[in-house]
Amino acid sequence: MTAMLSIRNLHATVGDKQILNGLTLDVPAGEVHAIMGPNGAGKSTLSYVLTGRSGYEVTQGTATLNGEDLLALEPNERAAKGVFLSFQYPLEIPGVPALTFIRTALNAQRKARGEAEISAPEFLKKARATATALKIDFDMLKRALNVGFSGGEKTRMEIFQMAMLEPRFLILDETDSGLDIDALKIVAAGVNALRGPERGMLVITHYQRLLDYIKPDRVHVLSAGRIVASGGPELALQLEAEGYDRYVQVAA
Amino acid sequence: MTLATAIATGDLTQLPSRRDEDWRWTDLRGLIRVLPAASPAFDGDVGAGPFAADETVTIVNGHGPAAIAIPAGEARTVALRVVAATDGTAHAARLSVTLGQGARLTLLESHEGRAASYLTQTDLDVSLGEDAALERIVLVADHAEAVTIVDAAVTLAAGASFDQTILTAGARRQRIETRVSHPGQGAAVRLDGAYLLRDQRHADLTTVVTHAGRDGTTSQLTKGVVRDQARGVFQGRIVVERGADGTEARMGHHALILSDRAEVDAKPELLIFTDDVQCAHGNTVGALDEAAIFYARQRGMPEDVARAMLTEAFVGEVVERIEHEGAREIARAWVSQQLGAGE
Ligand SMILES: Nc1ncnc2c1ncn2[C@@H]1O[C@H](COP(=O)(O)OP(=O)(O)O)[C@@H](O)[C@H]1O
Ligand SMILES: [Mg+2]
Numbered sequence: 001m002t003a004m005l006s007i008r009n010l011h012a013t014v015g016d017k018q019i020l021n022g023l024t025l026d027v028p029a030g031e032v033h034a035i036m037g038p039n040g041a042g043k044s045t046l047s048y049v050l051t052g053r054s055g056y057e058v059t060q061g062t063a064t065l066n067g068e069d070l071l072a073l074e075p076n077e078r079a080a081k082g083v084f085l086s087f088q089y090p091l092e093i094p095g096v097p098a099l100t101f102i103r104t105a106l107n108a109q110r111k112a113r114g115e116a117e118i119s120a121p122e123f124l125k126k127a128r129a130t131a132t133a134l135k136i137d138f139d140m141l142k143r144a145l146n147v148g149f150s151g152g153e154k155t156r157m158e159i160f161q162m163a164m165l166e167p168r169f170l171i172l173d174e175t176d177s178g179l180d181i182d183a184l185k186i187v188a189a190g191v192n193a194l195r196g197p198e199r200g201m202l203v204i205t206h207y208q209r210l211l212d213y214i215k216p217d218r219v220h221v222l223s224a225g226r227i228v229a230s231g232g233p234e235l236a237l238q239l240e241a242e243g244y245d246r247y248v249q250v251a252a
Numbered sequence: 253m254t255l256a257t258a259i260a261t262g263d264l265t266q267l268p269s270r271r272d273e274d275w276r277w278t279d280l281r282g283l284i285r286v287l288p289a290a291s292p293a294f295d296g297d298v299g300a301g302p303f304a305a306d307e308t309v310t311i312v313n314g315h316g317p318a319a320i321a322i323p324a325g326e327a328r329t330v331a332l333r334v335v336a337a338t339d340g341t342a343h344a345a346r347l348s349v350t351l352g353q354g355a356r357l358t359l360l361e362s363h364e365g366r367a368a369s370y371l372t373q374t375d376l377d378v379s380l381g382e383d384a385a386l387e388r389i390v391l392v393a394d395h396a397e398a399v400t401i402v403d404a405a406v407t408l409a410a411g412a413s414f415d416q417t418i419l420t421a422g423a424r425r426q427r428i429e430t431r432v433s434h435p436g437q438g439a440a441v442r443l444d445g446a447y448l449l450r451d452q453r454h455a456d457l458t459t460v461v462t463h464a465g466r467d468g469t470t471s472q473l474t475k476g477v478v479r480d481q482a483r484g485v486f487q488g489r490i491v492v493e494r495g496a497d498g499t500e501a502r503m504g505h506h507a508l509i510l511s512d513r514a515e516v517d518a519k520p521e522l523l524i525f526t527d528d529v530q531c532a533h534g535n536t537v538g539a540l541d542e543a544a545i546f547y548a549r550q551r552g553m554p555e556d557v558a559r560a561m562l563t564e565a566f567v568g569e570v571v572e573r574i575e576h577e578g579a580r581e582i583a584r585a586w587v588s589q590q591l592g593a594g595e
Contacts, residue, residue: 078550079551093547095564095565102551105553109552112554144565
């Protein structure tokens with residue numbers, strides 16, 4: 001049985017620069033895997049390759065979700081299949097209230113899956129409950145998405161969108177950066193609420209801290225564009241204590 | 253030298269030409285080789301206009317009332333329809349709009365092309381008494397073959413307020429000009445506009461505001477979206493004369509160019525002859541933010557949906573500044589129609 005997300009020998013370039021160099025990784029349904037690695041290792045690149053950002057070109061290898069070729073799909077088709085990326089640097093969307101943005105996205109996904117649109121009352125009810133759980137002021141959702149928001153607020157908006165869209169496969173790119181401990185707990189609770197046997201998660205982080213709150217099943221070390229070590233949660237603690245030096249050397 | 257004089261006299265040399273600095277991007281002399289015959293009177297049915305109001309003033313092919321006057325202290329909403337129901341002919345019209353002291357008027361003005369290649373100039377002489385308030389919403393729906401000028405000269409008394417929003421889809425060649433004599437003295441001006449152009453259409457939004465007295469405000473926001481081979485022109489001039497201290501003026505012009513062959517020419521000018529002023533201007537011409545489009549697509553929106561959403565939001569800022577609720581709704585619908593049509 002193939003894993004939910006299955007990546008084989010993935011090579012990718014950005015511009016003319018080779019960033020991913022034969023990356024292989026399996027995330028079975030129901031599991032949370034962490035990817036840790038030094039800055040510049042290619043962690044964000046992996047998240048963009050999996051979500052189909054233009055400019056990130058796959059030169060070799062495969063990536064499938066539930067056996068289906070992910071790389072052949074448009075970014076919005078991947079989203080409709082359930083792939084969600086919490087961006088390391090969320091974009092500002094001037095003039096579009098957060099609620100409008102999310103409802104448009106949700107209905108586009110539903111349409112792509114052949115489902116009916118969500119009704120306005122149903123959507124608002126869900127938005128209110130989710131905002132309360134994430135301690136987001138509901139009025140903030142009426143403002144233009146992320147415009148003028150602090151780093152922490154943007155992160156919370158990513159988790160809010162994730163909770164509203166209920167994706168099947170979650171990629172969190174450095175979601176812990178810029179969060180104080182209280183915000184981190186709220187964000188982790190939002191992510192943990194989505195854990196389940198049907199879902200898979202890839203949690204990208206530079207620091208071990210986030211993994212105290214989102215406990216991973218497996219930890220992988222990404223260095224110079226490939227997975228150079230894999231282990232249980234204890235690997236994260238070891239990396240925290242020893243740093244990435246030996247893996248950077250292994251890769252070099 | 254104006255189009256109206258050229259039409260009245262049949263003298264081509266009266267047409268504004270690119271040799272005139274203020275007309276360099278909207279040349280009529282080079283475009284019009286022969287002045288067409290005068291438009292015939294029209295007494296057919298012109299149907300309904302885009303705006304509904306208790307009172308409607310209709311000018312068809314240059315014929316119609318010459319004045320709208322609101323007595324002191326009265327408040328009215330008037331729909332002004334300027335209809336061109338003629339092909340291959342020319343006409344001009346002149347209308348005065350007068351507000352007495354403390355009068356209020358919402359002027360819902362539509363320019364409606366009901367035929368193809370007409371040539372027209374419409375002049376408005378607008379005069380606001382003390383503390384009078386005018387909100388003018390102008391929706392310009394010309395034919396692609398038309399050549400048109402709309403020219404408003406606005407004079408304000410102390411404490412008056414003049415708010416304007418121009419919405420246009422352009423024409424073969426089109427200029428919409430607004431000149432405001434600003435007395436300062438607590439008078440306030442808002443001059444907004446949106447031009448949404450496709451195919452080979454052209455629109456020129458030109459404004460001149462002259463602050464002659466102290467303590468006046470002007471706030472200006474124009475947004476443009478051009479695609480295909482369309483061409484947008486924005487010329488905004490704010491003059492703050494000697495002694496007009498305490499003036500606050502801000503001008504913004506921002507345009508999106510959605511195709512390689514589309515063009516935007518912009519000339520924002522602040523001419524300030526006194527020290528004690530607060531003036532700012534911003535001018536940007538660019539494309540949609542591709543990173544924002546990817547973000548929206550990652551959330552599930554197809555590319556065309558994402559682009560339409562971001563473009564509509566870009567223009568939305570102008571629409572949201574419209575005070576009259578009904579007009580704002582019509583403006584919103586107009587924007588989505590213009591941006592959606594022909595996708
Ligand atoms: N858009 C880009 N253009 C050029 N180089 C890039 C671009 N994005 C990333 N890179 C390079 O790719 C490498 C990996 O970057 P990234 O995936 O962001 O690493 P990480 O997220 O692990 O810190 C780095 O050397 C970075 O400089
Ligand atoms: Mg990164």
